[in-house]
Amino acid sequence: MGAYLLRRVFYAVPILLGVNLLTFMLFFVVNTPDDMARMQLGMKHVSPEAIASWKQAHGYDRPLLINLQARGMDTVTETVFFDKSLRLFAFQFGQSDSGRDIGYEIGQRMMPSLAVAIPVFVIGLLVNITVAMLLVFFRASYLDIGGVVLLVVLMSISSLFYIIGGQYLVGKLFQLVPISGFADGVSGWRFIMLPVAIGVVSGLGSGARWYRTIFLEEGGKDYVRTARAKGLSELSVLFKHVLRNALIPILTGAVVVLPLLFMGSLILESFFGIPGLGSYVIDAINAQDFSIVRAMVFLGSVLYIVGLVLTDISYTLADPRIRLT
Amino acid sequence: MKALMIPLFILLTTVAISLGVTGLFDVRPVLLWTDALIMLLLLVLVFFIVQVRASAERRATWRQVLRSRIGMATAVILSCYVLVAALDSVHFRPAAQDAAGTAQRSGFYSMEVISVLDLLIMPLHDQMEKSYSAPFATRLYSKEVVVMADGSQQRLYPRLQYGGAHLADHEERRGTDIAWRVAQGAVAGTVLAVLLCGAGVLLVARRAGILPGQLSGVLCGRGGHLPWHVMMLTLSVIIVLIAVAFMLASGYHIFGTDKVGQDVFYQSLKSIRTALAIGTLTTLIMLPFALALGLMAGYFRGWIDDVIQYLYTTLNSIPGVLLIAAAVLMLQVFMAGHPEMFETDAARADMRLLFLCMILGITSWTGLCRLLRGETLKVREFDYVQAATSFGVGHLQIITRHVMPNVMHIVLISVVLDFSGLVLAEAILSYVGVGVDPSMFSWGNMINGARLELAREPVVWWSLLAAFSFMFVLVLAANLFSDVIRDAFDPKMRG
């Protein structure tokens, strides 16, 4: 297990390097820092001096990959690539283009993101599994058929509709909860309730339908027949045998996204005014703040790779057949 | 099988109409990049159908798709969307007109690029109000200061220029007028539908030599026949709806108007092309990569597999929205820096749409590639691949003749499944601000525009309703259709 984890960390390095190179290409090769400066300063009538001073203020005035003017190690370190991209490996995110410390912001915004993302994830998982089990228990009945149709309808509705509709109906019309905002601590539940409910509902259609397929597939296997031949009741066949095996694909599918919960949900957060990482990204995109986008791309990749490792570990926990070597 | 000729029909209709337009009017055809690709896609579709018809086995599978009533009904609905999108993909610049509306000497063309669809629904395009108006309204949504005939100023809801203009001073007759138009449209639509279906049935029955007594059985899909009655019913409903919409739209703004007074119904129709372009072109662009890399990784294994796996793990590790956002932002900067590259606004918007498709393609090929790799790993161990190897058949031949045809069902299923996801994604991306060009018609832009007005009292809801309904019908049809496809092509997944 230890060796396995070590190997995964080793594998992660080239992947993160690849991510870094890719973003570097996107941000600095497709468009030069000059283009970006012009963009930031307003497109028209920008003096070369203004561009130069903007570049210097934001650290884009160095060469991209190799600094021939510098000496020794500095030929490599005194470059945009090293400063803006490689430093990310040490989680030094630097400053945003608007001049604020990105690392600090991320730390501040993580908790609000998690406050919404974790309940959505946990409640969503439970609701999806429950609905899917219910449909499988009544399989091939009208309840099942109607349920599946309903799920398809649910998944055909845009998540924007859920948000706008929910906000309008619950927040504005019935005035049950505030439309948007956030508060720390327990008192914050009023703000979180609606986004969580909407997050769960908008994921129900595809989630429950997928789980139903998994349950049905497991339910057709030979060992389920063995369980029935023992005289077990339908409920214990479903819960003790089918669910336990189906949990392997379900859990591992869920574990991948676990670390990414930190990133929050873009749409939910910005609609409900939750000061999390999701709305941070949206604000950065709208303000065209490339430093933040770059930092978030890197953070997202790291979390994804952590998710992959966690997935493998959760496999070994859920499935006795798999051992990591 | 004739039902499968629908795409061919769409293509031929589009070509015929566009030839007619360019021949009859003094216009300059404009071939946008996405237009070309959409036409290419239709051609691919026709080619695909020809292939399917040649193979008994695949024909049987497709028959199974269309045998299902849901499959037939959704296929018809999707075809209607495709037809609208195809008509909207033949662009041209009309001859420039001077202020008096008379054509100038030929050789000068308007800067505005319009499509065949615009020609067909020209009134919707032209009838601009001043600002918001509710569906079927005869007056604007907000009060304005109006100079009355006697010179005095009054704050009131001004009459619309076009909406209900034919009522003149009898606005109270609006209700009966609407009812009358609905009735007219319904009757006309029904007559048209009955005539069309009747003619179709008679034609087919005569050619196939079906006796009148057997006709009802054949039509209802008994005895292995396709459920023609479902097709005709769906088609009839659509024809009636179009007829009613036509009658209403000629007098009112069915879905109201937006901030600049543009007809929302028109916007919704124009958005269909954008949605379909994103849903299909993305796939068209990524498919060759996903297919080639997935097959290579699974077939050759070893270091090729390692490299390809590294490639898609790296791309996959970047959260999709962020990658798209980063790429689109860069594109924006690039386009802003090079305005000289685009002749018209439409060309610029189109280029952005194409790039969006590419970027979406880059982020979404990984899933398919991984699936294909897994399946290829399985297929390459099958005895028939071993047999081919033992005959000394070359790698390329083995991949194209033995492996690829046996993994294509995965491609088909995932393409159809992806489609609805991409249509939904467009709306979200436009909301985030990294979607299609703001000047382009799309449901995402409509929602995004209307969202800002949600805080208004009373609420402006019709843009949202229109966009969500058009999107919902398309996505639901696509989802149901993909279910039927999956059941037919992947018996293991059947629920």
Added chain:
Amino acid sequence: MNDLVLKVEGLTTCFDTASGSLYAVDGVGFEICRGETLALLGESGCGKSLTAFSLMRLLPTRQARIAAGRVVLGGDDLLALPELRMRDIRGNRMAMIFQEPMTSLNPVMTVGEQIAEAVVRHGKLRGRALASRVIELLDAVGIPDAAQRSNEYPHMLSGGMKQRIMIAMALAGEPDLLIADEPTTALDVTIQAQVLELMRDLQRSKGMAILLITHDLGVVAEMADRVAVMYAGQIVEQAESRDFFASPCHPYSRKLFDSLPTIAKRHQPLAIIKGNVPPLTAAGYSGCRFATRCDMAKALCEGEIPQLQDAGPGRAVRCFAYDDRYRGQWGDGASAIIPAAAARPQQQESGADGGLLAVRDLKVYFKIQKGLFKRTVGHIKAVDGVSISIGRGRTLALVGESGCGKTTVAKAILQLQRPTSGSVLFNDVELTTLGGEALRRSRADFQIIFQDPYSSMNPRMLVGDIIQEGMIALGVEPDPKRRALKVDELLQQVGLPPEAKGRYPHEFSGGQRQRVCIARALAVNPKLIICDEPTSALDISVQAQILNLLQQLQRTTGVSYLFITHNLSVVAYLADEVAVMYLGRIVEQGRVSDVLTAPRHPYTQALISAIPVIDAGTRRETIRLEGDLPSPANPPTGCHFHVRCPQARPECSLQYPEAAILEDGRMVRCVLYPRR
């Protein structure tokens, strides 16, 4: 009769499909008494498994339903019981074990938990009593270290072990009736012998009734007290086992016997059953279901539906030939049936002429990689020094249990898997060093036929294209017109109509597909065909057709066969020489007549003794092998077989014995036969 456990009457189960109902089980009736074993014998698709599932009321799909009949178990009519009461009976008074022990156990529960579940369901045991009951059950089915094993997961156990666990689970409720659905079909012969012996012992000690469902006449002969033969959803013959094997009555039963390959039928064609099983729709029958395939059918057979007729004590046959009203038409029922295969002149045992293939010290190792940088920490020695040779027009059989490496040998000879070392000399050309174009061109000379006719043809290609592919790739017949003619000729050669080339593989039955595969191999005029278990996925009657075809092709084309199989009766029938493989090495090799009748190596002896035999006269004491095949990644030191060998000596564990050539020319590697 007080001892009656199960009485089935008129059981009918049908599948509702879009095109009408299929009567897969149609009016089946039988009785089983305490301590008795009834074998339900039949080929695939005859409805024998569905009968078992109908008894348990565990139908496989929702389309299936029990349409009629009575199933009386100890006084209760099971078909009339509500589902809740039925659950009390399943696993309690009536238990079932299945064909695939690999997939029949829940992979994420320990075997102890799974057995305990069955115990708890039908008893009131808890805590320590429960644990000891589980261990008691594991002991009863002969699992060593029961306490430890009960905490293991199914994937840690071998196939034979898993089937024992299934039996333990079935025993949990102390059932009156055990239904065993092909319990040993997925197992190797030596393991099969163990499991069958276990079932016999348990039956003796507990007095259970057993309903044994099988397609294997040998298993029936070893296990059953009475036999019921099923064909197309009906029982066509019922008899005491002894009587049945002495003289099968129904024409179908006789055909089954005649189509069995044996050493006595060498060089004669086997009897075959013409045609296919008719469709099972209710409307499809106006007469006997076997009539269209029966050699002795008369006009009457097509026009009237036969009933089961008494034909002696405890015997019933569904055939008009045993009906008093019509018996006259056939003369004396039994003797009227002419043996299908008249004796043919013995073909000369052609002497070994020039060698075609010579394999020397072939080794195929697969790396085991571990750790941070995937270091190679060991090898799986799938093939570890195999030497064989085949002469022109000869057949060598390579025999061994699953996992012994015989298929890897085939792939290494074909260079589909490059060998680690050793030499493969084909027609005096060294294949292992051949590469690229040279290897590609030489591929026409050696071809392969696979086990599974369902996966060996590309489902998306026409049969004609499949057969042509090799000819095109190897340039055998460049002219398209003549190639098309050759395809017709090949199809004719393997007994298929020329129209077959325009159809897809899925339109053919398993036997027909195997014919197409043979035609495909023949298309490039090979000198050697490797047959990798070509008949083990087929029914007995279809197997006979394929064996006949292979034999006839050898006579006409002079092709050599390397015949890979685990079925020794096929070897006895077809092969000239036989090589017995155990764990990557050949332990004994020689002429078929020598090796099979007088095996020398203890493994060969055990293997041969483990095969269930039909003829009680030739039955010998089964040499019981302990345990399972060890892993080729970590084979035992010295002789690989010594850990299971009943005749092992201390020196066996020291080093692998050298090959000894005995006086009759056979090669044996065993310390009992020192090298001279």
